[in-house]
Amino acid sequence: MAPLLQSSQPWVEKYRPKQVKDVAHQDEVVRVLTNTLETTNCPHMLFYGPPGTGKTTTALAIAHQLFGPELYKSRVLELNASDDRGINVVRTKIKSFAAVAVGSGQRQGGYPCPPYKIIILDEADSMTEDAQNALRRTMETYSKVTRFFFICNYISRIIEPLASRCAKFRFKPLSEEIMTTRILHICNEEGLNLDAEALSTLSSISQGDLRRAITYLQSAARLFGSSISSKDLISVSGVVPQEVVEAFLIACKSGDFDLANKEVNNVIAEGYPVSQMLSQLLEVVVEADDISDEQKARICKKLGEADKCLVDGADEYLQLLDVAGNTMRALCNMPQEFSYEC
Amino acid sequence: MLWVDKYRPKTLDNITAHQHIAQNLKKLVTEQDCPHLLFYGPPGSGKKTLIMALLRQMFGPTAEKVKVENKTWKVDAGSRTLDIELTTLSSTNHVELNPSDAGFQDRYIVQEIIKEMAKNRPIDTKGKKGFKVLVLNEVDKLSREAQHSLRRTMEKYSAYCRLILCCNSSSKVTEAIRSRCLNVRINAPTEEEIVKVLELIGKKEGLQLPSGFAALIAEKSNRSLRRAILSFETCRVQQYPFTSKQVISSMDWEEYVAEIASDIMKEQSPKRLFQVRGKLYELLVNCIPPEIILKRLLYELLKKLDAELKHEVCHWAAYYEHRMRLGQKAIFHIEAFVAKFMSIYKSFLIATFG
Secondary structure, X not given: OOOXXXXXXXXXXXXXXXOHHHOOOOHHHHHHHHHHHHHOOOOOEEEEOOOOOOHHHXXXXXXXXXXXXXXXXHHEEEEOOOOOOOHHHHHHHHHHHHHOOOOOOOOEOOEOOOXXXXXXXXXXXXXXXXXXXXHHXXXXXXXXXXXXXXXXXXXXXXXXXXXXXXXXXXXXXXXXXXXXXXXXXXXXXXXOEEOHHHHHXXXXXXXXXXXXXXXXHHHHHHHHOOEEOHHHHHHHHOOOOHHHHHHHHHHHHHOOHHHHHHHHHHHHHHOXXXXXXXXXXXXXXXXXXXXXXXHHHXXXXXXXXXXXXXXXXXXXXXXXXXXXXXXXXXXXXXXXXXXXXX | OOHHHHOOOOOHHHOOOOHHHHHHXXXXXXXXXXXXXXXXOOXXXXXXXXXXXXXXXXXXXXXXXXXXXXXXXXXXXXXXXXXXXXXXXXXXXXXXXXXXXXXXXXXXXXXXXXXXHHHOOOOOXXXXXXXXXXXXXXXXXXXXXXXXXXXXHHHHOXXXXXEEEEEOOHHHOOHHHXXXXXXXXXXXXXXXXXXXXXXXXXHHHOOOOOOOHHXXXXXXXXXXXXXXXHHHHHHHHHOOOOOOOOXXXXXXXXXXXXXXXXXXXXXXXXXXXXXXXXXXXXXXXXXXXXXXXHHHHHHHHHHHOOHHHHHHHHHHHHHHHHHHHHXXXXXXXXXXXXXXXXXXXXXXXXXXXX
16 A cells, blocks of 8 residues: 555545635635735735634635745745744744745746745644734734734634734635535545435534535545445534434433433443533533523533533543433422532 | 453454444455544443454454563653653554553653654565554543644654554544544444353353343443453353353452442441541552542442432532542542542431431
């Protein structure tokens, strides 16, 4: 297997749009950037939005379209969270890259090649505040020769002085329609069979995240071959089947502790991830019509606590059992306080 | 040889409990398009068996010729050098290791040692199978930093190094790693499946199984196949021919925990707490993991309690287990749980019987 087969390339990379105009569903950004391509005039940019909506894709696409493959290496610096981005890197690597002047803009091989460089900072919200502060002056000093693209999920984690220096663009979660067309396109290219039910399942489990949808699709295709049912998709995605969540809730409603305990044991033995179970439980509880607001509040409070405990590394069985106990008390209108605590 | 090892399925075709998963894995290997894999599931469900069978499917019988190596690695960590001892199991094509053994130094193992192993490309004269496999156990016990370092390694060397990760709960593995792997959930075998396996072993050993005997063992095994086979063998040693009323003995430590539980139920006083502490120490000294003790203790106590107390006791068990995870010394938290239970139970008794 020395020369790896072409098929082992992740589809996410394979079907990444190469041009800005191909980016789906983000009309505003696309309009501004196509304009940029014509005028070669570009401010600092800040892209934010949920994962899998095309932020990195857009940034890479515009960089490629501006400089073309030849100049790309020398004009674009790409840093993401897996690279070290402490304050030292900002002071040395980024600063020295930003400081280098570039030749005046002459068109090369049909690419605009504007007279500046681009630094793409992916996952910028994971940079420390110190590192962000160190960037402020760098951005201004070298703004003649360097443009910064910040990409992040949570704009609140970017310090205000940086955000105010950039043109901000929000990336919206993809609508179901657009997701479907994209996925169908990939299915056609790869020769996959996807029925309508599987398609809607895929859109719902990926929740507007196209990257996740494509990853699931590829995993399922590897495991189950060319015709994929919605059950296959659920099994690769690690989502807990709806029946299990419902059975858990019914056991809680019954008020019988041993029944709930059995259900919890079942969840653990089947190997479902409890953190996933909790978030699906939340969804079901919040949308349920037969649960009063007060009950919902009690359950949600407990879910939050249990989630935090799980993050700390607490035991899954005990946490889920505790959630079951509390949910049961809430649903059966038992008092919130324990009676024998002193 | 123990039956557990003797009857461990060697190839993907022979696997009894997770046939569909085995078939899917086989398809992956034959298509020569094997991504990184993440196996997760409760203990005794067959993760390791599947992984070994998968390796055999990939590399043929050479994958079974493993040698154990205990090596000290010198790792350069900034200002000083660290010595990290690590045990590895390796064959010509795969290396198996347990990175979480290094405790808080696990980051260096991932950053240095695994990277080093991943970098070295195996040479094969035929130009075939030019990739190697790293099997990492207990990835859920890796620290956050170690997991983050892992994801870079996974991408960078993916051309000739495949990682097979194995863990109990996938909640503790970061999303970034999960999304880079093909996730394979291994559920615990159902009781019927366990019965089937036990009957198969019985037939091969030429044993007479009274009806319902296998089901009895399966029920006691808590859906862990390993445990079921072990206790089946224990029964064989203790008494043969089997009778359907034969007592299936549980583990020593479990009986010990049951004893502690009944101690606690009998008397709730500082003196009794002191005695219980001695017993808990005994268990800890014998290397029973503290969270398992706490879980078992809860299980034993729940059997004897009134329904209205169960919620409360469960809550405190979860509470103290969480604290135990954050803290350093397990005995404090187990004892705190026992004390809490005693106080709750005492006030319950007073409220009920005066």
